[in-house]
Amino acid sequence: MIKYNQFQLANGLHIIHHFDDSTQLCVLNMLYNVGSKYENPNKTGFAHLFEHLMFGGSVNIEEFDTVLQDASGESNAFTSNDITNYYLTLPANNIETGFWLESDRMLSLDFSQESLDIQRNVVIEEFKERYLNQPYGDVWLKILPLAYKVHPYNWPTIGKEISHIENATLDDVKTFFKNFYCPNNAVLVLAGNLDLDTCKTLVNKWFAPIPSQNFVKPSYSQEPKQNEARTETVYADVPLDMIVKAYHMPARTDEKYFAADMLTDILGAGKSSRFYIDLVKNKNLFSELDAYISGDVEAGLLMIEGKLSKGVSMETAENAILNTLEDFKTNGVGTNELTKIKNKSETNIRFNDMTVLNKAMKLAYAWVLGNIELVNTEANSYLKVTEADIINIAHQILIPTNCSTLYYLSKKNDTK
């Protein structure tokens, strides 16, 4: 049970406070309700590039990191399809420095061409390090445009291609900031050893003077129902063939989301999962085979991906996956299997809630989903799922016409 208070400033900034005196730390988590899905399809990767620029100094503070480090704090951030999230961890008695830093960069950034030029290069190196220079690193660059034809989830957060990052201009940066980085598009969470009264005083002092902005979020098209099986084959310098199957699934706010999540647990989580026991161990068709969900706010993807054992044909491997899915749809879930998955969810949630940083992020994300209380009802949403719910969702989404398949083949003729 995560206890919290919430309030809102006149400028629209929403604040969530969670008190925990078992720690000497305090986390300040600022979530802006903007992710890569709001990008122009010809200028992708921008939300993430912008995240880098947020550490390059603000209107009154030249060096963000030095100030934070002087106060014994540290910070980081991440960008997803849906959101951009910034978090600072400080000794609780230095938390006001966090307020100063975070409010100043909401007020205005220190826009400079030089800073943009450098961070463009840094992000291009990040693109190479994580997506191009790793075996199988470009899987998401390939599978997303296959699964999404119109919805902006069809490119990864890093961007479609390096040229989009190269072409970003300072004007783009300024427009993006004005559009999305304002109090009425954000939620601020304070979690840790900071009492509510002090929290309110500091929030008012540092954030109340920041004006709200009129902004319009760009509209984008919803993905129509997929009605045909889609496939793509690529060849790469990798030692093993890989198969990736992506099925459209319900949004995070849909009750069926939980059944889909549990479905992937039954199929692919851990050494007692169906994929592991049957296809990795008993038949040894795969050296690894996983199932998981992308976890997006809107309708996301249920993913199945595996690396084939040497000598196994793609056709054999794919049929084996499909047989396991059909078997599941026909014969259903065992009672023990359902209890097992529920127990596993409970463990995951309880272990996750051990740190103030995790709790802070969870509270902020629940606000994006439209209901902060989700942080406490989530466990029950998993417990409520029935065998029938899981079978139904399997019948609904695990069908060929809802699936995009990537055959990722090894160029090497190594027979061992």
Add this chain to the structure above:
Amino acid sequence: MTLNRKSSPNVVEIKSINIKEAQENILTNGIKLYTINASNEEVIKIDLVFDAGINVQDFKSQANFTCKMLSEGTSKYSAAELAEKLDFYGAYFQTKNTSEEAIITLYCLNKHLTNCLPFIVEILNDSIFPENDLEILKKNAIQNLKVNEERNSYLVRRAFNQAIFGENTLYGSYSNISDIESIQKEQLVDFYKNHFQKGLKYILASGYVDNETIKIINTYIGSNTFKVYDNIAKKYMAKRTEPADLYIDKTNSVQSAIRIGRRLFNRNHPDFREMQLLNLILGGYFGSRLMKNIREEKGLTYGIYSAIEAYPFDACWYIDTEMNNELSETGIKEIFKELARLRNELIGEKELKTAKNYLLGSFLRSIDGPFSLADRFKILKDFDLEYKYFYEFIEIIKNTTAERLKELANLYLKEEDLTRVIVGTK
């Protein structure tokens, strides 16, 4: 009153630190159980520590595969059944082996502890290492190794450790495909008998660990079935190596992986904690000189860092990065320039103060919560140290001067002592 956004709010320096220390309990059979009871959630992590590291193996991969195979079946349960039972209670079971130890870890909710521990007991008493499961594990391990060998970051680490520690030494030894292929069931059974079944070094439980929990652990692991075993007569022969300059060609790389460094001393050396501060300033945090120069001023990389890796019998220090291929020579020049600056110039007062404040904050974060506290305690055990080591850390860091850091840089960061490994496309 108008808000002054120009100057920083008052900042309080970290003066002293309270660490919740581990309590020592002795089980009925004499095994020590260290506990860190520091959780409001009723969750627990239990580490069972064995003297079954790579340092006591007779064949390459023997310790590793014995560890991996512990959950692959007992005479009562198959691998699938064991996994099913532990998963049923929502538990996570992990085994890991280091150069000096094997550690079996159970994560679960306290309410399921009495259901989970019998399976751990079963695994420790009666693992049978089925041949068929071993063959599959070997095959998958070989395939994983092949994938890893496509990663520049893996290749650079391996080549570096082999170069500075020596190829067939404890810290420079890597299994190749034929080492994995030649592992036999009998070797695992032997290792299990000689290193797991002789007994445990100790147990470390963190999370929600009240007296009731201690009693439960004692019921299952405190019986006469288990003994204390810690073979203290360990040998480690450090091999002399010369600094090397290695280049591994990896066609079609768009980045080069670079590691530059040397062998160093570990936590038992009096200069270690001051070296941590020097390392931090060079490449140990976001505000470090390497990050500022090579990422934030030149944009040559997504990340560059330096680190000290300390092991119970040895240690190394290195700078690591993956960098733009065409500009990697420029980057390397800048790295050496930064090292020379540390040797030739005093670190400015302001920079030193920022680094000290950050390091102390980072220490505060590293003792937050039961699992972090358990990690800190594990360090003390690994290096045979007392909590005093951490309390002194605060004082040592506060008192380290710029002159002293320059002296350390001249002692330990000399260019001629450094090994350099590059993996990429020329």
